[in-house]
Each structure stands twice: as C-alpha cells, then as structure tokens.
Amino acid sequence: MSRNYLLVANPFSKSGRNAGRIAEARRLMEQHGLRHTFLPTLPNGASAGEVAEKLKSGQFAAAVAMGGDGTFHDVAKGVVESGTGLPMGLIPAGTGNNQARSFHLPITEEDALDRAVRVIGDGATAPLDGGRIRIFGPLDTLLAEDWFFDSFGVGLSASVLRMRNQDRAMVEHVPLLGDIYRDELVYFGAALRSFMATWVEERFFDAVVTVDGKEVFLEDLSDLIINNTRYYARIWVPDPSGLPDDGLMELLAMRGRDEWLASVVTNLEEMPREPLEDLPLPRSVIYRGQRFSVELRDRPGGTTIESQLDGEEWLNISRLEVDVRRHALELIVPRAALT
Helix, strand or coil, X not given: CCCCEEEEECCCXXXXXXXXXXXXXXXXXXXXXXXXXXXXXXXXXXXXXXXXXXXXXXXXXXXXXXXXXXXXXXXHHHHHHHCCCCCEEEEECCCCCHHHHHCCCCCCCCCHHHHHHHHHHHCCEEEEEEEEEEEECHHHCEEEEEEECCEEEEEHHHHHHHHHHHHHHHHCCCCCHHHHCCCHHHHHHHHHHHHHHHHHCCCCEEEEEEECCEEEEEXXXXXXXXXCCCCECCCECCCCCCCCXXXXXXXXXXXXXXXXXXXXXXXXXXXXXXXXXXXXXXXXXXXXXXXXXXXXXXXXXXXXXXXXXXXXXXXXXXXXXXXXXXXXXXXXXXXXXXX
C-alpha cells in the first residue's frame, strides 16, 4: 500500500494566518518521513467529494484533516463516502476541536504540531461513530441528507454559530480588531449575545422526539442537541458516560436559560462533580439511542428552526431523522487514547 497521505487544509483561514502553520506542518511531515499531497479546502462543502475521489484512486494510505470541526466534517465525510475503509488523521488547528479533545490529541502545547504529526506516523487507530441525517419537508419530501461526526443542534447552539460567523466576518478585515477579537473570543462573544437575547425575547419550541421507537413530547425547549463525541463547545461534556464508538448518540433537550446554564456548569470537564451533585439545579433530559426522529414545532406560528451541523451553520428545518452508523470511521489517535 502507498504511504502517501492526503493532507487537507484551508490556507486562507484566520485571514491567511493559517498558511504559515500549514507550511510548518508539511515540513514536519516530510521530516518524519510522511510523504503527502496537499489539497486546499474547497468552498461550500465540495472538499468531501474531492477527498472521496482522490482516495478511490488507491494512491493514499490515509486522509489528514488540518483544521477545526468544519474541516474534520468535510474530510471525514469524504473518507466514509470513498468506501475505501482508509483511516483519517487529524492535525488540530481550529477553535472548537471537539474531536481532537475527545481523543486526547495535542492542541495547545508548544510542540502540538510536531506531536500531532508523530501520532499520524505512529498509525494507531480508534473507531468513531457517524450520524446519517435526513431532512424532510411537506409530504415527507426528502430535502437534504448529510453526515455528522461531532454534533447536530437546533435552537440556541445554532444561534450562537450564526452570530459567531457574523462577528467573524465583521471584524476579519478591521485592523487590530481582527487580530484581537477572533477564535475563542468570537465564539464566546457570540454565545453571550445569543444568551442575552433570550432575556429580551423568549425563543422556545416544542418537539416530538422518537428514540429507538419510543416517542416523547418535549415542551418549551431552548436547545436540542444530538451529540457524538465526548466534548461539545470545547469544554462542555454533555454526557460524561457517553462514548464516541458505542453505536449510540445522546440527545440532549434543554428547557430555558436556567437549565441551559445548569447543564453547562455541572458538565464542564474541569469542574469537580461532588460539590455540585446536591445543588438544586434543573437537569436536562438526555436520551441515548441508535435512531432518532424529531419533529420541531416552533411557536408562535413559525414553520422552521435554524440548525448547526458539526459546528457550522446548516439549514432551517422542521423534521429530521438520524441513524447512528457504528464505527463509520477509523481515526488515527495517540496510543494513550486507546487505554
């Protein structure tokens, strides 16, 4: 088998600042004997199809995504749709990096790039589940379908991402401000704006949810998330017992500001559990399953609700189905993550 790797990254992200980091990653790959071909990301999700076609050629041993959750999504989708069964490597370079955090890949360390490249060269792999999502319109018309490997969400989480993208576009070319207000600051600034907006205008919706054939009606939701990996929004672990390779995903239903805040505070990775267990905090409902069907009912009078898919803005939707595909992908991970 060829030992050529397909490296996929966006040299224009972070206003072009990522180009230097990509060059350094390529130098390190060559230094560690990892021959590779570079593929710049394509707009509008077209990278997935390009990755699939290149992998089908038989010239590559693996695909490597260098970026954040959006790049991971496109490359992972391409790997799965190639049908080759090839593994996927990851060099974290984004803001969220939920997949990297879930599998203990280096992110913030000074030698993070070198360590990530060494992990790829070592070649140890772990399985990762995937979600196949379908969106339906009137008369059960199939409007769209896609994969996700991190999370899908409607409500507050989607609103945060929309505001984040608006803020990012606004400050990107502003001298000084674009250098200061970026990455984590943009994300948390958008989260604060979206959260504060709920004090001015309540944004609740209802949902009929079916999990593995069992139906439940959920009222007054501010957020509904179907999560695959351990982490969500960088430091939040919605369900500490959830695993990314057990053939199940977790649906988290949150009702209002108090429950949203309590869910975040009580499930931060760094937060000690014992002092919080006896506090009278509202608890979000978590459903775990292999197949989900969701019918959303906006109030008052709305017909669709904005959504996010793997950390990127997606469609306005009203009805969806998700099937969990166990071990859809083999991810190259540190050997420490296998224990």
